[in-house]
Amino acid sequence: MTNKNLYTLFEDHFPSDKSAIAFEGPDVQTFSFEQIVIRSAQMANFMTDLGAKPGDRVAVQVGKSVEAVILYLACLRAGLVYLPLNTAYKAAEIEYFVGDASPALVICDPSSLSEISKISTKAGVLEVLTLNAEGRGNLTEGAANCSFDFTTVSRASDDLAAILYTSGTTGRSKGAMLTHDNLASNALSLHKTWRFDEDDVLLHALPIFHVHGLFVALHCALLNGSKIIFLTKFDALTVTEYLPSSTVFMGVPTFYVRLLSELGLTSEICRNMRLFTAGSAPLLEETFSAFSEKTGHVILERYGMTEAGMITTNPYDGERKAGTVGFPLDNDVRITDDDGKIVPDGEIGILEIKGPNVFKGYWQMPDKTAAEFRSDGFFITGDMTRKGDDGYYRIVGRSKDLIISGGYNVYPKEIESFIDEMPTVEESAVVGRPHVDFGEAVVAFVVPTASTSGLQASDVTAFIKEKLANFKVPKQVYIVDTLPRNTMGKVQKNALRELALKDA
Numbered sequence: 001m002t003n004k005n006l007y008t009l010f011e012d013h014f015p016s017d018k019s020a021i022a023f024e025g026p027d028v029q030t031f032s033f034e035q036i037v038i039r040s041a042q043m044a045n046f047m048t049d050l051g052a053k054p055g056d057r058v059a060v061q062v063g064k065s066v067e068a069v070i071l072y073l074a075c076l077r078a079g080l081v082y083l084p085l086n087t088a089y090k091a092a093e094i095e096y097f098v099g100d101a102s103p104a105l106v107i108c109d110p111s112s113l114s115e116i117s118k119i120s121t122k123a124g125v126l127e128v129l130t131l132n133a134e135g136r137g138n139l140t141e142g143a144a145n146c147s148f149d150f151t152t153v154s155r156a157s158d159d160l161a162a163i164l165y166t167s168g169t170t171g172r173s174k175g176a177m178l179t180h181d182n183l184a185s186n187a188l189s190l191h192k193t194w195r196f197d198e199d200d201v202l203l204h205a206l207p208i209f210h211v212h213g214l215f216v217a218l219h220c221a222l223l224n225g226s227k228i229i230f231l232t233k234f235d236a237l238t239v240t241e242y243l244p245s246s247t248v249f250m251g252v253p254t255f256y257v258r259l260l261s262e263l264g265l266t267s268e269i270c271r272n273m274r275l276f277t278a279g280s281a282p283l284l285e286e287t288f289s290a291f292s293e294k295t296g297h298v299i300l301e302r303y304g305m306t307e308a309g310m311i312t313t314n315p316y317d318g319e320r321k322a323g324t325v326g327f328p329l330d331n332d333v334r335i336t337d338d339d340g341k342i343v344p345d346g347e348i349g350i351l352e353i354k355g356p357n358v359f360k361g362y363w364q365m366p367d368k369t370a371a372e373f374r375s376d377g378f379f380i381t382g383d384m385t386r387k388g389d390d391g392y393y394r395i396v397g398r399s400k401d402l403i404i405s406g407g408y409n410v411y412p413k414e415i416e417s418f419i420d421e422m423p424t425v426e427e428s429a430v431v432g433r434p435h436v437d438f439g440e441a442v443v444a445f446v447v448p449t450a451s452t453s454g455l456q457a458s459d460v461t462a463f464i465k466e467k468l469a470n471f472k473v474p475k476q477v478y479i480v481d482t483l484p485r486n487t488m489g490k491v492q493k494n495a496l497r498e499l500a501l502k503d504a
């Protein structure tokens with residue numbers, strides 16, 4: 001059996017001159033490909049020596065550093081299943097993920113060690129290790145004493161490489177199980193379609209705990225064996241400083257909105273650029289046009305999701321159309337009605353997909369997995385889609401109750417359940433409202449209990465801030481007497497969206 005470990009695919013594409021730079025950037029140490037190979041071997045040895053075995057999960061909540069990328073590669077090499085967690089998540093959120101995935105190892109920032117250790121002890125974790133945003137901690141210290149040699153563990157195509165949690169519309173987050181082949185097939189497909197070549201330099205500014213920054217961006221460059229300019233955080237000014245030495249940039253729409261307000265963004269600084277891509281949320285046509293006017297570059301919008309990586313893309317050579325997500329990558333797609341019947345071209349339905357990129361299922365949730373697949377293996381994305389006469393696909397809405405804020409998904413149900421736990425609250429409803437910077441902003445309508453007087457919006461915000469990630473905290477809270485309901489008693493979220501919009 002040939003080894004299908006994703007790491008071997010990357011290593012096969014590393015340049016023959018391994019002293020070539022793999023990572024550099026203003027806040028990181030420069031790493032050559034040789035160092036990446038050696039350091040990932042050392043980390044794989046260290047984790048294996050601690051008792052982690054192929055198939056075990058490694059939960060990771062650390063700041064963005066090259067060492068964190070090496071940790072990801074080390075997990076692949078050791079056959080461990082990488083489980084990245086948003087750095088914004090608070091202890092209560094982490095407790096759920098660690099309890100659900102029962103990882104062998106947890107890696108966290110030193111500042112959260114005591115909190116995470118308590119959670120991990122309860123979940124039977126072997127060891128909690130630290131790694132700070134500068135790449136230091138007892139993980140790198142321990143690995144430094146380990147051998148430079150590690151034979152990458154052999155993996156079959158459908159062995160797990162990673163689990164990424166995605167929130168659910170009905171409460172509990174689901175761990176999407178991604179195999180080595182899911183990730184490899186999507187990486188190869190994007191690398192080819194977006195025409196990566198040896199002279200490319202990727203400017204990387206995305207977080208590395210989600211599909212976009214971790215897989216889409218990093219995999220294309222690793223597979224290309226070319227340099228990554230690695231920014232530890234998105235900052236529009238810093239991006240403009242590094243654009244002249246880059247050729248490819250990937251971002252969520254908020255990145256482009258913020259870049260457009262940088263005076264330094266000109267066609268001159270983009271002279272070496274060959275590709276700007278956008279995704280994770282809809283790119284507004286006005287952002288698309290303004291960017292093209294200012295830089296001469298037409299942003300390539302693509303569409304994907306955690307469960308399948310990238311699904312469609314605008315063409316590299318042909319016309320890139322605003323408001324569309326282009327054509328299917330190497331997966332089959334169809335648009336169906338609620339009963340799963342294919343709708344005629346031009347009509348709106350739900351996008352369903354099938355292909356090597358589509359995940360293996362939700363971790364320990366066979367019923368949820370079964371509910372989201374058709375009997376012939378197509379996965380129901382929940383995205384309302386229309387295929388135009390021109391053949392381009394357009395994402396026109398979502399059948400799932402989901403807000404995408406600055407590229408992060410927020411499920412209203414999660415926030416509502418949390419607000420409803422306040423003893424002073426009768427009920428609540430959470431909706432999205434257009435936001436110039438984040439695309440959509442989270443807004444909450446809250447009804448106090450009959451016996452409560454003087455409940456303030458700030459009380460609700462403070463309550464949420466303590467327990468949930470900051471990006472989930474409503475940008476505005478309205479205290480109201482009642483929620484509008486239809487004759488069936490269902491809360492009319494559209495009416496609330498209109499109210500919020502009018503008020504804005």
Ligand code: MCA
Pocket residue numbers: 206207210211212213234252254255279280281303304305306309405406407408438470471472
């Ligand atoms: C930060 N805040 C946010 C967000 N980010 N609020 C709502 N939505 C957000 N996305 C909060 C902060 O905690 C802070 O709150 C306040 O807003 C202002 O923060 P600011 O400093 O402006 O934010 P930032 O640190 O600059 O972050 C903004 C960001 C970041 C750079 C746009 O959100 C980001 O990196 N987004 C990318 C997400 C991403 O990679 N998504 C890909 C998912 P306070 O003032 O209270 O402290 S993968 C995916 O979707 C699929 C697979 C796909 O197709 O790609």
Ligand code: AMP
Pocket residue numbers: 166211278279280281282283301302303304305306307325381383395398404409
């Ligand atoms: P996630 O669960 O973080 O993987 O987010 C995936 C969701 O983001 C998809 O199901 C879509 O709703 C949305 N999405 C991703 N890319 C685009 C895009 N280019 N346009 C519109 N929505 C998008």
